[in-house]
Amino acid sequence: ALAAAAGGWWVTRRDLSLSWRDAQRVFQDDGRPEDHAPPVEAAAEDRLRALAKANVLPYTAAAAHDDPFVGHGEKLKDVVWHPIDVSQPADDPARPGHKLTIKPFDAVDLHTFVAREMGNISGLEGLRARNRLYVSGDHLPYLADELLESRLGRPRAQIDPDLVRTGLIRSGAGMRTYLSLERISDGGRVVVSVHMRARLHHPSLSWEVMVFVIPPPAARYHTVTTLPTQGFDRVRTLLGGTNGIWWRCLTGSWSRAARRRRDRRARARALERARRDIFKRNVLYDHGATDSIRERVSDGDQLLFGDSADAQDYLQRLQGGILIATERFLKSHHIDSASFDSTKQIINANPTYNFNGIVQGNAFGHQNVVQNTPGQPGAGGAQPAPGGQWAQGKGTP
Known part of the structure; x- marks a missing residue:
């Protein structure tokens, strides 16, 4: 028994030491983190490369009640800007x-122009700009040939640009x-994204704009x-860490192994039910995503002052870039x-304020600003809100 306990302690210490070494190598090395892991099967590697330039994103049908993103x-803001009259010609x-x-032009021309020019106009090096089709997961079976690898396969990451x-x-x-x-x-601490859609119904044009931030x-x-x-x-920290976890790791290994087997069986049964629904009952299976890994591991409490400043800078640069690009397109x-x-004066008329520590720029539409009277806390400002391939660029969340 003593030898078994000593062996368990040693194995735990060695595993913890190797884990620390690998994590520190990834953190300190200037290379890419993925270079420290052996490659997976070729099909999975190809899919990861395709995801880097995805032009379609299926979302779970339940998300349609709020937003597809x-x-x-x-979400910091969801707004439709005031319409712009595009029927009057300019003076010669x-x-x-x-x-x-x-x-003459259409919404595709406008999207293409803005996507191509936003990087230079905003001055944001590394800005990812891509037109992407957001489709409800229960709609994928209607276009199975274009959106699904097979009837039981995964959704494709890239589809025909004509469909987009x-x-x-x-x-x-x-x-x-x-x-x-x-x-x-x-x-990589903060991810700021703006999703916009041109609503062109002659003789007017308006932008639908949604703003999102992923905390650190x-x-x-x-x-x-x-x-x-x-x-x-x-050595001291490693020994202390080992002493704190080795007995729990040793005595709980049987229950963890049993729980993993139980989870695998449950996933297999759920997969079999889904296949039966698709093949035998012809049920429209929901292929949509519910979240992303980056969002799942985020925590708003880790947002620092510098992160808020970065978010504010990106939002203000993007807001200005959208307006400048639209103006240039209309003049051309x-x-x-x-x-x-x-319309630009109306959009720019409202001040900036904080939302859960994340600073929201003013040009994304009217805010619910509460004006304070002199002498009250926050007088002269606004109160924080409650609550917790045609384009240049690459990448997807």
Whole structure:
């Protein structure tokens, strides 16, 4: 019994030491983290590469009641901007008193222009801009040939760009195309994303805009930064960590193994029921995602002052970039900008305020701003809200 206990302690210490070493190597190495892990099967590697340039995202049908942007974090704003009159031609600078001829365009042209120009206009290096079709998971069987690898397979990460364009021009109840703009802060602590859709119904144009922020990962993912790397401190910390967990690891191994077997059987039964529903009962199976790994490990309590400042900077740059790109597009198509100028003043009229520690920019639409009287806390400001491939760029949440 004593030898078994000593062997269990030694195995636990060795496993903990190897885990620390691997984690510290990933954290300190300048290379890519994935280079420290052996490659998986070729089909999985190909799918991971396809996900980096995904132009379709299926979301679970339950998310349709709120928004389709599962996995993008906390929603800061959902707004439709005031419409812009795009029916009036601009004045001809070469011939006073005459008007230019409007160049015809559609929403696809506008999305393509904004996606191509946003990186340079906003000055955000590494900005990801991609038109993406968001489709309800229970709608995938209607377009199984285009969206599913097989009747029982996974949803595809990339589809025909024509289908993405169709989701912009003729949207259905469960299919819409958005231009997704995503900026990841240095070190990957904060992910800011803006999803926008042009609503072009002549003679007016408006933008539907949604803003999301994913906070930094939870504290347990930063533990590696506090682990000693060498010397007596490492030995002492390693021995203390081993003494604190080895008996629990040793005595609980049987129950954990039994729980894993039980979970595997439960997943197998659920998969078999889903296959039976698809094949025999012809049930429309929901293939949509519920969240993302990055969102699942995030924790708003880890948001630092610098993270809030980064989020505010990205949002303000994106808001300005959207307005500038839209203005340039309208001018290039010989459209009078008077209506756009009025709408821009309305959009920019509201101040900035904090939302759960995350600073929200002003240009994404009207905010529920509470004006305080002099002498009250926060006087002169706003109170925080309650609550807890046609484009350049690459990447997907």
